[in-house]
Amino acid sequence: MELRLLVTFEKVATVLSFTRAAAELAYAQSSVTGQIRALESSLGTELFERLGSRIRLTEAGERLLPYARQIIALTEEARAAVAAGGEPAGSIAVGTMESLTSYRLPPLLELFHHRYPGVRLALRPTLGDATRQALRQGTYDLGFLMEPETEHEGLESEVLTEEPLVLVAGPGxxxxxxAGLTTGDLAAAGLVGTEPGCPYRDLFEAELAAHRPSFTEYGTIEATKRGVAAGLGIALLPRIAVREELASGALVRLDWEPPFTLFTQIAWRRGKRLPEHVRLFVEQARRLVQESP
Known part of the structure; x- marks a missing residue:
């Protein structure tokens, strides 16, 4: 089996579309179709069922897919090791969210920039559902999640730290x-939040659902903090994201504890063999995130 045929097969199996696979591989669609047929011919079996405009893996295709991914990963690891002369090297596509990129990950990103220049990081801003799906499809190598659950179908995940949340308001x-604020007090106070899909925004909204809460959406954490500091409402945010504002007095912590807990986690596709440079990233993420205050 030729490596290029396995690469094409893995891409088609991941996106379940000859057209999309051709676009992502920069091939003509006829080339992708021809390569899949050549691979099927060499194996003596069909790998995809054609269902009109849709395709799906056959049982043989399902059995081949994990082997194809292992062969591709080993090839990339060997190429990176030879090219770098033993130094960690290679690319890592990482799904993450704003609160983690801005407030949890800077020490990790700085470390890799200075100490491991051969490792190329591509940070992809996505929220939990999109990150998990991209990991399952193989679009991302790793993903950072902030979730109440710590088990995710089709993924291996490791909890790095509990992520405390605080309810904040402007000083006036x-x-x-x-003291003793209720959900009714909060819902009537004016709520400022990031976009829907953000885990703590969604959990907060669900907690206040009986009071029909209305959120003013500012999109980003920085914009949300500015709105709250200006007296436009209250917001539930990760403590790490408002640490400086609480210390300076620009924001004030309110007397309400969320009845849910979030955990910052790192995840990858279950069964995926992590190349050396990806394992290094996981190890350093574990160390630096767990050491941070």
């Missing part, structure tokens, strides 16, 4: 200094 907000 009417709820500042009040």
């Amino acid at each position: 907000h009417p709820l500042t200094g009040r």
Whole structure:
């Protein structure tokens, strides 16, 4: 079996589309079709069922896919090791979210920039559902998640740290200094949040659902913090994202504890053999995130 045929097969099997696979591989669609037929001919079996405009893997294709991924990963690892003379090298596509990229990951990114220049990082901003799907499809090598669950179908994951959340307001907000706040108090106070799909925004909204909460969406954490500091409402945010503002007095912590817990995790596709440079990234992420305050 030729490596290029396995690469094409793995891409088609991941995206389940000859057209999309051709675009991502920069091939003509006829080339992709021809390569799949050549691989099927060499193996003496069909790898895909054609269902009109859709395709799906046959049982033989399902059996071949993990072997193809292992062969491709080993080839990339060998190529990187030879090219780098033993130094860690290779590319890593990482799915992550704003709160982690901005407040958890800078020490890790700085370390790889200076100490491991042969490792090329591509950070892809996505939220939990999209990150998990991209990991299962093989589009991302690794993904950072902030989730209440720590088990994810089709993925291996490791909890790096619990991610405390705090409810914050501007220093002049009417709820500042009040004890024993209820969900009714919060829903009536004006809510500022990031976009839907953000895990702590969604959990907060679900907790207040009985009071029909209305959120003013600012999209990013920085914009949300500015809105809250200006007295436009209150927001539930990761403590690490508001640490400086709480210390300076620009934001004030309100007396309400969320009844849910989130965990920052790193994840990859179950059964995937991680190349050396990817394993190094996981090890350093574990060390630096767990050491951070």
